[in-house]
Amino acid sequence: MKSKIHLFFLVIFFTxxxxxxxxxxxxxxxxxxxxxxxxxxxxxETEICIFxxxxxxxxxxxxxxxxxxxxxxxxxxxxxxxxxxxxxPDRSSILCLSCHDGTIALGNVLSRTNDIVFVSGITTxxxxxxxxxxxxSDDHPVSFLYNSTLASxxxxxxxxxxxxxxxxxxxxxxxxxxxxxxxLNVNGDxxxxxxxxxxxxxxxxxxxxxxxxxxxxxxxxxxGSGTNPWFHTNYTTVTENACENCHNPHTASSQFRLMNFTxxxxxxxxxxxxxxxxxNIQSELNKPYSHNVAAYNGIHDPEEPNIVQIKHVECAxxxxxxxxxxxxxxxPDANGFIQGxxxxxxxxxxxxxxxxxxxxxxxxxxxxxxxxxSPTTRQIEQSNVRLEFDIGNPSYHPIEGQGANxxxxxxxxxxxxxxxxxxxxxxxxxxxxxxxxxxxxxxxxILKYNYETADYTQESYLAYELCYQCHDRNSIxxxxxxxxxxxxxxxxxxxxxxxxxxxxxxxxxxxxxxNTHLINFDISIVQPAMMGRLEFIDDGTFAxxxxxxxxxxxxxxxxxx
Amino acid sequence: MLxxxxxxxxxxxxxxxxxxxxxxxxxxxxxxxxxxxxGEICVICHAPHVQxxxxxxxxxxNHQxxxxxxxxxxxxxxxxxxxxPDGYSKLCLSCHDGTVAIDNFGGNTAGTEHVSGDALIxxxxSNDHPVSFTYDATLxxxxxxxxxxxxxxxxxxxxxxxxxxxGGKLQCASCHNPHDDTxxxxxxxxxxxxxxxxxxxxx
Numbered sequence: 001m002k003s004k005i006h007l008f009f010l011v012i013f014f015t016x017x018x019x020x021x022x023x024x025x026x027x028x029x030x031x032x033x034x035x036x037x038x039x040x041x042x043x044x045e046t047e048i049c050i051f052x053x054x055x056x057x058x059x060x061x062x063x064x065x066x067x068x069x070x071x072x073x074x075x076x077x078x079x080x081x082x083x084x085x086x087x088x089p090d091r092s093s094i095l096c097l098s099c100h101d102g103t104i105a106l107g108n109v110l111s112r113t114n115d116i117v118f119v120s121g122i123t124t125x126x127x128x129x130x131x132x133x134x135x136x137s138d139d140h141p142v143s144f145l146y147n148s149t150l151a152s153x154x155x156x157x158x159x160x161x162x163x164x165x166x167x168x169x170x171x172x173x174x175x176x177x178x179x180x181x182x183x184l185n186v187n188g189d190x191x192x193x194x195x196x197x198x199x200x201x202x203x204x205x206x207x208x209x210x211x212x213x214x215x216x217x218x219x220x221x222x223x224g225s226g227t228n229p230w231f232h233t234n235y236t237t238v239t240e241n242a243c244e245n246c247h248n249p250h251t252a253s254s255q256f257r258l259m260n261f262t263x264x265x266x267x268x269x270x271x272x273x274x275x276x277x278x279x280n281i282q283s284e285l286n287k288p289y290s291h292n293v294a295a296y297n298g299i300h301d302p303e304e305p306n307i308v309q310i311k312h313v314e315c316a317x318x319x320x321x322x323x324x325x326x327x328x329x330x331x332p333d334a335n336g337f338i339q340g341x342x343x344x345x346x347x348x349x350x351x352x353x354x355x356x357x358x359x360x361x362x363x364x365x366x367x368x369x370x371x372x373x374s375p376t377t378r379q380i381e382q383s384n385v386r387l388e389f390d391i392g393n394p395s396y397h398p399i400e401g402q403g404a405n406x407x408x409x410x411x412x413x414x415x416x417x418x419x420x421x422x423x424x425x426x427x428x429x430x431x432x433x434x435x436x437x438x439x440x441x442x443x444x445x446i447l448k449y450n451y452e453t454a455d456y457t458q459e460s461y462l463a464y465e466l467c468y469q470c471h472d473r474n475s476i477x478x479x480x481x482x483x484x485x486x487x488x489x490x491x492x493x494x495x496x497x498x499x500x501x502x503x504x505x506x507x508x509x510x511x512x513x514x515n516t517h518l519i520n521f522d523i524s525i526v527q528p529a530m531m532g533r534l535e536f537i538d539d540g541t542f543a544x545x546x547x548x549x550x551x552x553x554x555x556x557x558x559x560x561x
Numbered sequence: 562m563l564x565x566x567x568x569x570x571x572x573x574x575x576x577x578x579x580x581x582x583x584x585x586x587x588x589x590x591x592x593x594x595x596x597x598x599x600g601e602i603c604v605i606c607h608a609p610h611v612q613x614x615x616x617x618x619x620x621x622x623n624h625q626x627x628x629x630x631x632x633x634x635x636x637x638x639x640x641x642x643x644x645x646p647d648g649y650s651k652l653c654l655s656c657h658d659g660t661v662a663i664d665n666f667g668g669n670t671a672g673t674e675h676v677s678g679d680a681l682i683x684x685x686x687s688n689d690h691p692v693s694f695t696y697d698a699t700l701x702x703x704x705x706x707x708x709x710x711x712x713x714x715x716x717x718x719x720x721x722x723x724x725x726x727x728g729g730k731l732q733c734a735s736c737h738n739p740h741d742d743t744x745x746x747x748x749x750x751x752x753x754x755x756x757x758x759x760x761x762x763x764x
Contacts, residue, residue: 035754
C-alpha cells in the first residue's frame with residue numbers, strides 16, 4: 001500500500017516536476033533551497049527565488065534584489081594593455097558579488113529576519129573557484145563602459161553594436177551577466193553560450209590573425225604527462241580550448257592578462273614541452289646556449305618599445321600566440337611562426353608588424369641600449385647587427401638583401417651570389433630534428449652548427465661545420481677564391497673567424513678597400529705589422545694584400561694570388 | 562481509505578482547487594477593531610450602496626482611494642511598461658501606501674489608523690514587484706524569461722491570463738487574494754519551491 005502511494009507521488013513528480021522545471025534554475029546549483037541539487041543548500045527553506053529576489057521591500061538595486069550590498073572596496077583588474085576603465089563593481093556585478101565575494105552569508109536575505117540556515121553550517125561561500133574574494137585583479141574586468149570608442153581604442157574588440165545575441169551589456173557596461181546567466185546552466189559555469197572553441201570570448205575579443213592561428217586550429221591533445229594545461233576546462237584539444245589554452249577568466253595565476261600560469265613562459269611551455277605540441281621547445285631552452293626565457297621575470301610587457309630598453313627575452317617577444325601558424329616563407333620574409341609581432345626595420349624605425357625576419361632580431365640586437373656585446377675583439381668594433389647587415393656596407397652576409405660580392409665560387413647550389421638568407425640559417429637550435437628558430441643550442445651564440453673560433457684549431461668538416469653548410473669545403477680548401485685559404489686554415493690552423501667578421505662591416509666604419517669579403521681581423525690574434533700597419537687591401541677579383549703579423553709571420557705586405 | 566484521501570488531496574493540489582476559506586479571522590478581518598463600530602468585515606472595503614467617494618471604482622468600493630503619485634519600479638532588464646497603479650492595485654494601495662487611513666471608509670475622511678510594518682508598501686514602489694502593466698505574449702517574447710500568459714497554466718485552474726491577470730494586466734491581486742489567507746501573505750497559491758514566482762517567470 002505504502003509503496004503504491006510512493007509510486008503515485010513519483011509519477012506526479014516526474015510528470016509535473018521534472019518536465020516543467022527542466023532547463024531552469026531549479027535544476028542548477030543556484031537553486032539554494034532545500035530542493036537544490038548542489039552541496040551548498042538550505043536546511044529547510046523551500047523558496048528558490050528568495051536567495052536573490054523579493055517581491056516587496058527589496059534593496060534599491062534591481063531586479064528586486066534581496067541581499068545587502070557587500071559594502072567593501074574591491075581590488076580591480078589592471079593591465080598595461082587594457083583600454084577600458086573598470087569601476088568598483090556595480091549594476092548586476094555587485095549583485096553576484098553579494099554571494100561570490102565571500103563576505104556575505106548566502107542565507108543573509110532582506111526578506112528574512114534571520115539568516116536562512118545552510119547545511120553543514122555553511123554561511124559565506126566556501127573557498128574555491130566560485131569564491132572570487134574581494135581581490136578582482138585576477139578576474140576578467142567588469143563594470144566598465146564598453147562603447148565604440150573603447151572598441152576602436154583597443155583595436156581588437158568587437159563594436160558593441162554587434163552584441164545583439166546572447167552576450168548583452170547592461171546600460172552599455174560589461175557586467176558579470178554578459179557572460180553568465182545565473183538562472184540557466186545548460187552551457188556549464190552558467191555561461192550564456194558554450195565556450196567550446198572560445199565561442200563566448202570571441203563575441204567581444206577579435207584578435208588580429210586569430211583565425212589562422214595554430215592555437216585556434218590545432219587538434220593536438222595532451223599526452224597526460226606533467227601539468228594539465230587545461231586544468232580549468234573540460235576540453236581536450238587545443239582548438240577547443242582556444243583562448244583558454246593560455247587565459248583563465250577567473251582566479252587567474254597572473255593578474256596581468258589573466259594567464260593560466262606564472263611565470264610568463266610556463267603558459268607556453270606547459271604545451272610546448274613535448275606533452276601537447278609536436279616540438280619540444282623546453283628541451284631546447286635547457287641547452288647551454290639559449291634565449292633563456294626562464295632568466296627573466298616581469299620585465300617583458302606587450303606595450304614595451306619596439307627597441308628593447310631592458311635586456312630580457314620571453315616567448316612573447318618573438319611569437320604572437322594569437323597569430324602563430326606554420327605558414328612557410330622565403331628569406332627575408334617572416335614566416336608564420338613569427339607573424340604579427342613588432343620589430344625594427346632596416347632603417348631603425350619601429351614597425352608594428354614585421355615583414356622580414358631580421359626586423360624581429362633587430363629589436364634586441366641592433367639599436368637596443370642593452371644589447372649583447374660582440375664576442376670577438378676586432379679591428380672594427382660593432383655590436384649593432386642592423387649596421388653590420390646594411391646593404392650599403394662594403395661586405396655583409398645577405399640578410400636584408402643580396403650580397404655585395406658577385407664572385408663567391410664556394411656557394412653550394414641552390415645558393416648563389418643573389419641569394420638572401422635568414423639570421424636563423426646560422427643562429428638556431430642545433431640538431432637535425434630540432435624545432436626551427438634560435439631557441440637553444442649546444443654551440444655558443446645559439447649557432448645551429450659547430451663554429452670553432454680558437455686559434456690553432458685543427459681544420460675538419462666539423463670544426464667549421466657552420467660555414468661549410470653554405471660554403472663548400474672543397475672549394476674553400478682548393479683555394480678557388482682566396483688562393484691561400486688552405487694554407488691559412490689547414491696548415492697554419494687559423495679559424496675562419498680570425499679574418500672574417502661574419503655579420504658584416506658597417507659602412508660608417510669600414511670601406512670597400514679594406515673591408516670587402518667580411519675582412520675585419522680578430523685583433524686578439526692578428527697583430528699590426530712593423531710600423532703599426534694592420535690592413536687588408538682589396539686588389540680586385542680574387543686578389544689582395546695584407547699588412548699584419550700573425551702566428552709570428554710578418555705580412556708586410558703579402559699578396560695573392 | 563487513506564488512499565482515497567491522498568488521491569483527493571493530490572487532485573486538489575494539481576487542479577488548484579482550494580478548500581473553502583474566508584476572510585474571517587484573517588489580517589483583513591477588522592470586525593473586532595475598536596475603530597470599526599459596525600463590527601462588520603466587508604464594510605471596510607465594500608458596501609452595497611456606495612455613495613460617499615467620488616468616482617468610486619468597482620467592486621462597490623467603500624474606502625477612500627489614494628491620490629498619491631507613486632515612484633515606480635524600473636530596471637535595465639524590465640521590458641514591461643509600468644504605469645501609475647490602476648485597477649485593483651490602486652484599491653490595495655488605498656490602505657497599503659500609508660497615505661489613507663484604514664478607517665477612511667463609508668464616507669469618513671478623518672481616520673487615524675494606518676498600515677504599518679511589513680504590510681506598509683508606501684508610495685515608493687521602486688523596491689516592489691511592478692504592477693499595472695500589460696502582460697501578454699509580446700512582453701513574454703521581448704523579455705525572454707516569461708511564459709506566455711495566454712497558454713500557460715496558472716496552477717489555479719486555467720491560464721495565467723484567465724486566473725491571474727485583470728484586463729490583461731498584472732495587479733496586486735495576481736499574487737494576492739485579499740479574501741483568503743489560507744496560504745500565508747494572502748498568496749493565491751503556495752510559494753514553496755517558488756512555485757508562485759515560477760508561474761510566470763521562466764528562469
